[in-house]
Protein backbone atom coordinates (compact mmCIF):
# COMPACT_ATOMS: atom_id res chain seq x y z
CA UNK A 1 0.00 0.00 0.00
CA UNK A 2 1.57 3.23 -1.19
CA UNK A 3 0.19 5.86 1.14
CA UNK A 4 3.19 8.05 2.11
CA UNK A 5 4.46 6.95 5.48
CA UNK A 6 7.36 7.03 7.93
CA UNK A 7 8.82 3.82 9.26
CA UNK A 8 9.78 4.24 12.91
CA UNK A 9 10.45 0.68 14.03
CA UNK A 10 12.86 -1.06 11.73
CA UNK A 11 15.98 -3.03 12.67
CA UNK A 12 18.38 -2.74 9.77
CA UNK A 13 19.82 -6.19 10.59
CA UNK A 14 16.26 -7.50 10.26
CA UNK A 15 16.21 -6.49 6.60
CA UNK A 16 18.91 -9.03 5.72
CA UNK A 17 17.21 -11.06 2.99
CA UNK A 18 18.38 -14.64 2.37
CA UNK A 19 19.81 -13.79 -1.07
CA UNK A 20 21.97 -11.01 0.32
CA UNK A 21 22.98 -13.17 3.31
CA UNK A 22 24.31 -15.86 0.97
CA UNK A 23 26.02 -13.31 -1.29
CA UNK A 24 27.79 -11.70 1.67
CA UNK A 25 28.68 -15.11 3.12
CA UNK A 26 30.40 -16.01 -0.16
CA UNK A 27 32.17 -12.65 -0.35
CA UNK A 28 33.44 -12.86 3.23
CA UNK A 29 34.21 -16.58 3.34
CA UNK A 30 31.59 -17.28 6.01
CA UNK A 31 30.11 -20.77 6.24
CA UNK A 32 26.36 -20.64 6.94
CA UNK A 33 24.63 -23.65 8.56
CA UNK A 34 22.05 -23.75 5.73
CA UNK A 35 22.51 -25.35 2.31
CA UNK A 36 20.67 -22.62 0.43
CA UNK A 37 18.14 -19.80 0.73
CA UNK A 38 15.24 -22.24 0.72
CA UNK A 39 16.60 -24.11 3.73
CA UNK A 40 17.25 -20.80 5.48
CA UNK A 41 13.68 -19.62 4.84
CA UNK A 42 12.37 -22.90 6.24
CA UNK A 43 14.10 -22.04 9.54
CA UNK A 44 11.85 -18.95 9.91
CA UNK A 45 9.33 -20.69 12.14
CA UNK A 46 9.58 -18.89 15.44
CA UNK A 47 8.18 -19.90 18.84
CA UNK A 48 8.76 -16.56 20.53
CA UNK A 49 11.10 -13.55 20.58
CA UNK A 50 14.14 -15.55 21.75
CA UNK A 51 13.91 -18.19 19.03
CA UNK A 52 13.85 -15.39 16.46
CA UNK A 53 16.75 -13.54 18.10
CA UNK A 54 18.93 -16.68 17.99
CA UNK A 55 18.60 -16.87 14.21
CA UNK A 56 18.79 -13.08 13.74
CA UNK A 57 22.09 -12.76 15.64
CA UNK A 58 23.46 -15.89 13.95
CA UNK A 59 22.88 -14.62 10.43
CA UNK A 60 24.64 -11.34 11.19
CA UNK A 61 27.92 -13.28 10.97
CA UNK A 62 27.95 -12.44 7.25
CA UNK A 63 28.25 -8.67 7.88
CA UNK A 64 31.87 -7.57 8.05
CA UNK A 65 32.88 -4.52 6.06
CA UNK A 66 31.59 -0.98 5.61
CA UNK A 67 30.50 -2.02 2.12
CA UNK A 68 28.38 -4.85 3.62
CA UNK A 69 26.52 -2.46 5.91
CA UNK A 70 26.13 0.05 3.09
CA UNK A 71 24.66 -2.60 0.80
CA UNK A 72 22.29 -3.83 3.52
CA UNK A 73 20.95 -0.33 4.17
CA UNK A 74 20.76 0.61 0.51
CA UNK A 75 18.74 -2.54 -0.28
CA UNK A 76 16.30 -1.71 2.54
CA UNK A 77 15.89 1.90 1.40
CA UNK A 78 15.18 0.80 -2.18
CA UNK A 79 12.48 -1.62 -1.01
CA UNK A 80 11.03 0.86 1.47
CA UNK A 81 10.71 3.51 -1.24
CA UNK A 82 8.71 1.07 -3.35
CA UNK A 83 6.32 0.69 -0.42
CA UNK A 84 5.57 4.37 0.06
CA UNK A 85 8.12 5.03 2.81
CA UNK A 86 9.23 8.68 2.65
CA UNK A 87 11.09 8.78 5.95
CA UNK A 88 12.80 6.00 7.93
CA UNK A 89 14.18 6.05 11.48
CA UNK A 90 16.46 3.05 11.43
CA UNK A 91 17.61 0.98 14.41
CA UNK A 92 20.95 -0.77 14.50
CA UNK A 93 22.49 -3.08 17.11
CA UNK A 94 26.18 -2.14 17.48
CA UNK A 95 26.88 -4.68 20.24
CA UNK A 96 25.82 -7.54 17.97
CA UNK A 97 28.70 -6.55 15.70
CA UNK A 98 31.38 -5.36 18.11
CA UNK A 99 30.99 -8.69 19.96
CA UNK A 100 32.10 -10.37 16.70
CA UNK A 101 35.11 -8.09 16.30
CA UNK A 102 33.53 -5.63 13.85
CA UNK A 103 34.33 -2.04 14.83
CA UNK A 104 31.49 0.33 15.68
CA UNK A 105 32.93 2.80 13.16
CA UNK A 106 32.64 0.20 10.39
CA UNK A 107 28.97 -0.28 11.22
CA UNK A 108 28.05 3.41 11.52
CA UNK A 109 30.10 4.64 8.56
CA UNK A 110 28.83 1.81 6.36
CA UNK A 111 25.20 2.52 7.21
CA UNK A 112 25.93 6.23 6.99
CA UNK A 113 27.20 5.95 3.41
CA UNK A 114 23.86 4.51 2.32
CA UNK A 115 21.89 7.04 4.36
CA UNK A 116 23.86 9.95 2.90
CA UNK A 117 22.62 9.11 -0.59
CA UNK A 118 19.12 8.01 0.38
CA UNK A 119 17.20 11.20 -0.42
CA UNK A 120 18.85 11.53 -3.81
CA UNK A 121 18.65 7.82 -4.73
CA UNK A 122 15.40 6.72 -3.13
CA UNK A 123 13.54 9.85 -2.05
CA UNK A 124 13.64 8.63 1.58
CA UNK A 125 14.86 10.88 4.41
CA UNK A 126 16.46 9.03 7.30
CA UNK A 127 17.55 9.14 10.92
CA UNK A 128 19.67 6.58 12.77
CA UNK A 129 18.81 5.17 16.22
CA UNK A 130 21.44 3.18 18.10
CA UNK A 131 19.95 0.36 20.19
CA UNK A 132 21.42 -1.29 23.24
CA UNK A 133 20.92 -5.01 23.80
CA UNK A 134 18.98 -5.28 27.06
CA UNK A 135 20.24 -8.80 27.75
CA UNK A 136 23.77 -7.38 27.86
CA UNK A 137 24.99 -5.44 30.90
CA UNK A 138 24.42 -1.77 31.66
CA UNK A 139 28.22 -1.38 31.63
CA UNK A 140 28.35 -2.69 28.07
CA UNK A 141 25.67 -0.18 27.03
CA UNK A 142 27.66 2.66 28.61
CA UNK A 143 30.84 1.49 26.87
CA UNK A 144 28.94 1.37 23.57
CA UNK A 145 27.67 4.92 24.00
CA UNK A 146 31.22 5.98 24.75
CA UNK A 147 32.57 4.19 21.66
CA UNK A 148 29.93 5.92 19.52
CA UNK A 149 31.04 9.42 20.57
CA UNK A 150 33.12 10.09 17.41
CA UNK A 151 30.02 9.32 15.32
CA UNK A 152 27.31 11.18 17.21
CA UNK A 153 26.72 13.54 14.26
CA UNK A 154 25.19 10.53 12.52
CA UNK A 155 22.98 9.41 15.42
CA UNK A 156 19.63 10.97 16.32
CA UNK A 157 18.65 8.77 19.24
CA UNK A 158 19.02 5.63 21.30
CA UNK A 159 16.78 2.60 21.75
CA UNK A 160 16.62 -0.63 23.72
CA UNK A 161 15.93 -4.03 22.16
CA UNK A 162 16.59 -7.80 22.36
CA UNK A 163 15.23 -10.20 25.03
CA UNK A 164 12.81 -8.16 27.13
CA UNK A 165 11.54 -10.27 30.02
CA UNK A 166 13.86 -10.08 33.04
CA UNK A 167 15.61 -6.98 31.69
CA UNK A 168 13.46 -4.06 32.88
CA UNK A 169 14.09 -0.52 31.65
CA UNK A 170 15.49 0.61 35.02
CA UNK A 171 18.62 -1.45 34.31
CA UNK A 172 19.55 1.22 31.73
CA UNK A 173 18.77 4.38 33.69
CA UNK A 174 22.36 5.61 33.68
CA UNK A 175 22.99 5.19 29.95
CA UNK A 176 19.69 6.91 29.11
CA UNK A 177 20.65 9.84 31.36
CA UNK A 178 24.04 10.05 29.67
CA UNK A 179 22.43 9.93 26.21
CA UNK A 180 19.94 12.66 27.13
CA UNK A 181 22.84 14.84 28.30
CA UNK A 182 24.40 14.36 24.85
CA UNK A 183 21.20 15.62 23.21
CA UNK A 184 20.07 12.23 21.92
CA UNK A 185 16.38 11.35 21.54
CA UNK A 186 15.16 8.31 23.50
CA UNK A 187 12.93 5.37 22.62
CA UNK A 188 12.75 1.81 24.00
CA UNK A 189 11.07 -1.48 23.22
CA UNK A 190 8.58 -2.16 26.01
CA UNK A 191 5.46 -4.28 26.38
CA UNK A 192 6.24 -6.65 23.51
CA UNK A 193 6.71 -9.75 25.67
CA UNK A 194 7.32 -7.81 28.87
CA UNK A 195 4.52 -6.58 31.19
CA UNK A 196 2.77 -3.19 31.01
CA UNK A 197 4.89 -2.06 34.00
CA UNK A 198 7.91 -1.95 31.67
CA UNK A 199 6.09 0.64 29.54
CA UNK A 200 5.46 2.83 32.58
CA UNK A 201 9.06 2.41 33.68
CA UNK A 202 10.44 3.29 30.23
CA UNK A 203 8.45 6.54 30.36
CA UNK A 204 9.18 7.42 33.98
CA UNK A 205 12.75 6.20 34.41
CA UNK A 206 14.24 6.40 30.91
CA UNK A 207 12.28 9.43 29.70
CA UNK A 208 11.43 7.86 26.36
CA UNK A 209 9.42 9.82 23.80
CA UNK A 210 7.98 6.79 21.97
CA UNK A 211 7.33 3.21 22.99
CA UNK A 212 8.42 0.52 20.55
CA UNK A 213 5.68 -2.12 20.40
CA UNK A 214 3.77 -1.23 23.59
CA UNK A 215 1.26 -3.90 22.68
CA UNK A 216 0.68 -5.09 26.24
CA UNK A 217 -0.51 -1.65 27.38
CA UNK A 218 -4.00 -2.93 26.58
CA UNK A 219 -3.84 -5.00 29.78
CA UNK A 220 -3.75 -1.86 31.94
CA UNK A 221 -6.59 0.67 31.48
CA UNK A 222 -4.89 3.28 33.66
CA UNK A 223 -1.78 3.09 31.49
CA UNK A 224 -3.89 3.33 28.31
CA UNK A 225 -5.51 6.48 29.73
CA UNK A 226 -2.08 7.98 30.34
CA UNK A 227 -0.76 7.07 26.87
CA UNK A 228 -3.86 8.59 25.27
CA UNK A 229 -3.70 11.76 27.38
CA UNK A 230 0.02 12.32 26.72
CA UNK A 231 -0.22 11.25 23.06
CA UNK A 232 2.69 8.83 23.50
CA UNK A 233 3.36 7.22 20.12
CA UNK A 234 3.41 3.42 19.95
CA UNK A 235 5.38 1.83 17.11
CA UNK A 236 3.33 -1.32 16.63
CA UNK A 237 4.51 -4.16 14.40
CA UNK A 238 1.51 -6.41 13.69
CA UNK A 239 3.24 -8.93 11.40
CA UNK A 240 6.03 -9.32 13.95
CA UNK A 241 3.44 -9.93 16.68
CA UNK A 242 1.96 -12.80 14.67
CA UNK A 243 5.31 -14.40 13.81
CA UNK A 244 6.63 -14.12 17.38
CA UNK A 245 3.30 -15.33 18.80
CA UNK A 246 2.38 -12.22 20.75
CA UNK A 247 -1.02 -12.61 19.05
CA UNK A 248 -2.49 -15.84 17.65
CA UNK A 249 -3.51 -14.53 14.25
CA UNK A 250 -3.53 -11.10 12.65
CA UNK A 251 -7.34 -11.06 12.77
CA UNK A 252 -7.18 -10.91 16.57
CA UNK A 253 -4.63 -8.06 16.76
CA UNK A 254 -5.89 -5.27 19.08
CA UNK A 255 -4.89 -2.46 16.66
CA UNK A 256 -8.48 -1.44 15.79
CA UNK A 257 -9.43 -1.27 19.47
CA UNK A 258 -6.24 0.65 20.25
CA UNK A 259 -7.08 3.24 17.57
CA UNK A 260 -10.64 3.49 18.85
CA UNK A 261 -9.33 4.06 22.37
CA UNK A 262 -7.45 7.10 21.06
CA UNK A 263 -3.93 5.67 21.30
CA UNK A 264 -1.39 7.23 18.96
CA UNK A 265 -0.60 4.10 16.98
CA UNK A 266 1.81 3.66 14.10
CA UNK A 267 2.43 0.44 12.16
CA UNK A 268 5.89 -0.74 11.20
CA UNK A 269 7.69 -3.81 9.92
CA UNK A 270 10.27 -4.52 12.71
CA UNK A 271 12.35 -7.18 10.90
CA UNK A 272 10.75 -7.43 7.45
CA UNK A 273 13.11 -10.06 5.99
CA UNK A 274 11.99 -12.43 8.76
CA UNK A 275 8.35 -11.54 9.39
CA UNK A 276 6.79 -11.74 5.94
CA UNK A 277 6.46 -8.15 4.82
CA UNK A 278 7.74 -4.61 4.53
CA UNK A 279 5.68 -1.73 5.86
CA UNK A 280 3.53 -1.22 2.75
CA UNK A 281 2.67 -4.93 2.98
CA UNK A 282 1.84 -4.38 6.66
CA UNK A 283 -0.61 -1.57 5.82
CA UNK A 284 -2.20 -3.87 3.27
CA UNK A 285 -2.39 -6.74 5.76
CA UNK A 286 -4.09 -4.69 8.49
CA UNK A 287 -6.55 -3.39 5.90
CA UNK A 288 -7.40 -6.94 4.81
CA UNK A 289 -7.33 -8.78 8.14
CA UNK A 290 -8.62 -6.07 10.47
CA UNK A 291 -10.88 -4.17 8.12
CA UNK A 292 -9.16 -0.83 8.64
CA UNK A 293 -10.53 1.62 6.10
CA UNK A 294 -9.08 4.72 4.41
CA UNK A 295 -9.60 7.02 7.38
CA UNK A 296 -7.82 4.71 9.80
CA UNK A 297 -5.01 4.02 7.34
CA UNK A 298 -4.61 7.76 6.81
CA UNK A 299 -4.50 8.24 10.58
CA UNK A 300 -1.73 5.64 10.86
CA UNK A 301 0.26 7.37 8.10
CA UNK A 302 -0.29 10.80 9.63
CA UNK A 303 0.74 9.53 13.08
CA UNK A 304 3.96 8.14 11.62
CA UNK A 305 5.09 11.61 10.56
CA UNK A 306 3.78 13.31 13.72
CA UNK A 307 5.75 10.81 15.83
CA UNK A 308 8.94 11.01 13.80
CA UNK A 309 12.01 12.92 14.95
CA UNK A 310 11.71 15.68 12.36
CA UNK A 311 11.95 18.59 14.79
CA UNK A 312 15.08 19.71 12.93
CA UNK A 313 13.12 19.96 9.67
CA UNK A 314 9.51 20.93 10.35
CA UNK A 315 9.10 22.07 6.75
CA UNK A 316 9.76 18.54 5.58
CA UNK A 317 7.28 17.13 8.11
CA UNK A 318 4.64 19.57 6.83
CA UNK A 319 5.29 18.47 3.24
CA UNK A 320 4.91 14.82 4.18
CA UNK A 321 1.70 15.51 6.13
CA UNK A 322 0.29 17.39 3.13
CA UNK A 323 1.08 14.35 0.94
CA UNK A 324 -0.77 12.10 3.39
CA UNK A 325 -3.79 14.44 3.41
CA UNK A 326 -3.89 14.51 -0.40
CA UNK A 327 -3.44 10.75 -0.91
CA UNK A 328 -6.34 8.98 -2.60
CA UNK A 329 -6.92 5.40 -1.46
CA UNK A 330 -8.35 3.14 -4.14
Ligand code: HPA
Nearest residue numbers: 011161162163189270271
Ligand atom coordinates in the same frame (compact mmCIF):
# COMPACT_ATOMS: atom_id res chain seq x y z
N1 HPA B 1 12.11 -7.19 19.81
C1 HPA B 1 13.24 -7.07 20.51
N2 HPA B 1 14.43 -7.03 19.94
C2 HPA B 1 14.51 -7.10 18.62
C3 HPA B 1 13.38 -7.21 17.84
C4 HPA B 1 12.11 -7.25 18.47
O1 HPA B 1 11.03 -7.36 17.86
N3 HPA B 1 13.82 -7.26 16.56
C5 HPA B 1 15.15 -7.15 16.57
N4 HPA B 1 15.59 -7.05 17.81
Ligand code: ZN
Nearest residue numbers: 009011161270
Ligand atom coordinates in the same frame (compact mmCIF):
# COMPACT_ATOMS: atom_id res chain seq x y z
ZN1 ZN C 1 11.82 -4.26 17.25
